[in-house]
Amino acid sequence: MTVEVRDARVDIDGRAALAPVSFSVAPGRCLGVVGDNGAGKTTLLRVLAGLLVPTGGSAHVGGRRCDERDAAFRRDVAALVGPPPAARDLTVEEHLLLVARTWGAGSGDAVRLVDGLVCELGMQQLTDRFPHQLSTGQVQLLALALTLVRPSSVLLLDEPEHGLDDGRVRTVLAALRARREAGMTVVLATHDPRFVDGLGAEVLELSAA
Numbered sequence: 329m330t331v332e333v334r335d336a337r338v339d340i341d342g343r344a345a346l347a348p349v350s351f352s353v354a355p356g357r358c359l360g361v362v363g364d365n366g367a368g369k370t371t372l373l374r375v376l377a378g379l380l381v382p383t384g385g386s387a388h389v390g391g392r393r394c395d396e397r398d399a400a401f402r403r404d405v406a407a408l409v410g411p412p413p414a415a416r417d418l419t420v421e422e423h424l425l426l427v428a429r430t431w432g433a434g435s436g437d438a439v440r441l442v443d444g445l446v447c448e449l450g451m452q453q454l455t456d457r458f459p460h461q462l463s464t465g466q467v468q469l470l471a472l473a474l475t476l477v478r479p480s481s482v483l484l485l486d487e488p489e490h491g492l493d494d495g496r497v498r499t500v501l502a503a504l505r506a507r508r509e510a511g512m513t514v515v516l517a518t519h520d521p522r523f524v525d526g527l528g529a530e531v532l533e534l535s536a537a
């Protein structure tokens with residue numbers, strides 16, 4: 329599914345949070361959004377996730393305007409932008425099963441899907457823990473797993489590297505590469521060149537306006 333942005337810009341309180349930007353990302357391709365703190369990376373991802381309406385220009389996924397209120401848009405786009413939703417009294421495994429079931433997997437399929445993802449991300453030791461029992465990097469793994477456990481055609485990831493050690497970065501990169509090679513469209517904002525190089529991403533460099 330193609331991500332298409334034309335002259336999108338965001339002004340907040342009269343100041344440019346995102347200077348006008350245009351690009352297109354085809355299925356199976358990855359775009360790495362880079363730039364200094366405050367350059368507008370998160371703002372751009374919030375526009376793509378349909379959480380923020382651009383002040384000018386447009387953003388579409390598969391020809392559909394980015395709008396999180398649109399159920400069809402939500403079905404296509406899995407976004408990790410901001411803190412992951414977490415319920416105090418659900419374990420890591422219960423979170424993942426809940427999301428898998430919510431997006432239509434039957435109970436047996438959901439268990440298989442979650443088991444597979446837990447192995448892929450090396451989270452076997454975390455399944456019985458509650459959110460408050462996780463370290464920063466472990467919370468990030470949960471956030472990534474919650475994004476990957478549901479079906480989607482487009483992945484939006486804001487700083488996927490947050491809190492991850494070198495080994496985990498390699499593990500997550502392999503998981504994302506597999507999805508890109510399977511035809512998913514990936515847009516990520518990152519300060520870590522390994523995510524750009526490791527995914528063969530085209531680069532979009534933003535500068536603070």
Ligand SMILES: Nc1ncnc2c1ncn2[C@@H]1O[C@H](COP(=O)(O)OP(=O)(O)OP(=O)(O)O)[C@@H](O)[C@H]1O
Nearest residue numbers: 340344345346363364365366367368369370371372
């Ligand atoms: N809710 C808001 N109110 C006012 N200004 C905002 C708001 N959100 C973002 N901004 C401003 O918009 C600009 C872009 O912020 P953004 O979070 O997109 O940057 P970023 O490139 O993601 O930075 P970082 O690398 O630090 O995560 C910054 O100048 C920021 O101060």
